[in-house]
Structures are given as C-alpha cells and as structure tokens.
Amino acid sequence: MRIVTWNVNSLNARLPRVLDWLNLFEPDVLCLQETKLAQDAFPTDEFAAAGYESVHHGEGRWNGVAILSRVGLTDVRPGFGDGGEPDPDARIVWATCGGVRIASCYVPNGRSLDDDHYAYKLAWLARLRADLDANADPATPTVIVGDFNIAPDDRDHYDAPAEFENATHVSAAERDALATICDWGLTDVFRAHHDGAELYSWWDYRAGNFHKRKGMRIDLILADAASTAASELCLVDRNARKGGKAETPSDHAPVFADFVLA
C-alpha cells in the first residue's frame, strides 16, 4: 500500500498538479493538507473520476485536510474525538483505508516562540497524543501523516542547530511534543530508511531557497512498529517542488511510503 502526504498550499491552485501526480505515482492513499477550501468546494467528482473516494475537513480560506483512497474509506472522523471544545481550525481528519487507520494532519505553524499560536501548537500536539491514548488501538495498523511543522532533529533543517534556540520548528519543546506522540508507538518511517540523509520536504518560496537546498523535513509519515517493519521505502518526490510561478508548485513536496501489509 502506497501512502502519501502532501501539503498542497491550496488545492484550488494545485488540482492539475495533484491529478498529474496521482496518474504518475498511483498511490493507494493520498493525504492532503492546506486545501484552503470550503467544504462544498472540494473537488470530490474530479477525484472520483480518477478512481478515488475522498473525505475533506475544510473551513475555507485557511487550513483544510483531506484523505483520498482507492482501497476503501470508512469510519471517517474529523477533528479530535475527546469530546472537548472543537478545534477552531480544520487540521485533522481520520479514516480507515484498506485496514489501516490513517490520519491526515496539519499541525499549527507556531509563528514564533512568544506567540499565542506557539502555545496553541504545543497544546494541539498534546491533544493529539491524548486522543491516541483515548481513541486509537495500538493493535490496529496506524499511520499518521501530515505537515507537522517540526523538523524532528538537526538533520531535518538546513541551518540547525544555529537556529535551534530561538526558532519554531526546531525548538526542544516542539521536538519533545513530537517525541511524545511517537512514544505512543509510532516511528518516523523516512528515518527508518535513511539514517544519514539530509533530504527536505519543504522549501520557502522566497530567496531561491529551493535552488540553494535550504529547506526542512517537516512532512512526516509516522507508522506503528509492525507497519514500519512492513515498509519497503519512503521517498520525497523533490521533482514536484520544481518550477517557477508558471509551473505552480506547492512549497512542499509529496512524501510517500510503500507498505507490504498482510
């Protein structure tokens, strides 16, 4: 089973590239973030014509997450399942696809360490861990993917540790919050396959950062131990980030993993 995560930075702007990518890579499950679409604007029919069922949890101008599947899509759940206050943003959706419990999530950016949004980010991550404890089953194949807005360690940031102490995405508190999520029983599948590689998934549009290889690996595929052991590969399609404004790339590249599941 091929599972992909891709922050498309507006599905409206990216739909042709996403459809091309589906044809080329034929994933079984495609998880999207930052659709930036209202619920009724999601291109359900276009994806159905390409052979994919889909679920979208959107709000309009910002955020928005989706799961596309050609191996079944059941038990959909948007947001957190803890019965607490609804998340003000559309940042996570769950579905079961081909026997795997899958989440597509868009973790808050954090903006800066002294910003309220940073506190929201840490609280959001803690809530995801609590939600796993309450509602997920460690015995079920579980794959949580998305834009985590965290570079797990210094290999995942072009300029760490220089920016270690005073920047979001690399702060110890964010990395600890991610580690706490993984402690539930999840592994960073890319790192399971590439111990030393400094390969990124996001590059700022500005200042030619993509061409300067100045990026971060913040788009992650987290899988339970058995699924990680059953993974054959985990790759970043860096080609999808290429091109100038005329080619309309997202600022993120798709990250995908292949699993050989029983």
Place this chain on the structure above:
DNA sequence: ATGGTGGCCTTGCCA
C-alpha cells in the same frame, strides 16, 4: 540586508 514569494474570502494576513 529582518529582505524574499505565493495564496486567499486580497489593499492585510498567513505561511
């Protein structure tokens, strides 16, 4: 040098 670019419900905000 606190810049640069891209997306949106665009003339400000978010990433």
